[in-house]
Amino acid sequence: MAWRNAVKLSKVKSGNLRMLNLGSKIIMICRDGDDFHATEGLCRHMRWPLSWGGKIEDGCITCPLHQTRHRLDDGELVEWAPFPLFPPYGKFVGKLSKKKNLKIYNTRMSGEYLQVYLD
Numbered sequence: 001m002a003w004r005n006a007v008k009l010s011k012v013k014s015g016n017l018r019m020l021n022l023g024s025k026i027i028m029i030c031r032d033g034d035d036f037h038a039t040e041g042l043c044r045h046m047r048w049p050l051s052w053g054g055k056i057e058d059g060c061i062t063c064p065l066h067q068t069r070h071r072l073d074d075g076e077l078v079e080w081a082p083f084p085l086f087p088p089y090g091k092f093v094g095k096l097s098k099k100k101n102l103k104i105y106n107t108r109m110s111g112e113y114l115q116v117y118l119d
């Protein structure tokens, strides 16, 4: 339960996703314009690392595997595993796990670092 230095601000470019371990947590850090975000690092659907091909668009993070999408400001689920589009297979993949929101961590800038609050 404390603020932790996560990464130097200069190392986080807009649209660039980074995965790191902080304490016992796997965290995904990204920058969307002037905004920094920290989320749990693994997709809620089947635990794919979001920094491995995840896309930031319209304030959301989309997992590359089955396109599950969450809002970056509060982690709310927008779309659950819509891919692949072929209906029978897509429905099956989506039911492999329960729909969940993405955990979001508070961030702040401190000197040359982005800090993440671990609760």
Ligand code: FES
Residues within 6 Å of the ligand: 043, 044, 045, 046, 047, 048, 063, 064, 065, 066, 067, 068, 081
């Ligand atoms: S693992 Fe991310 S959408 Fe399936």
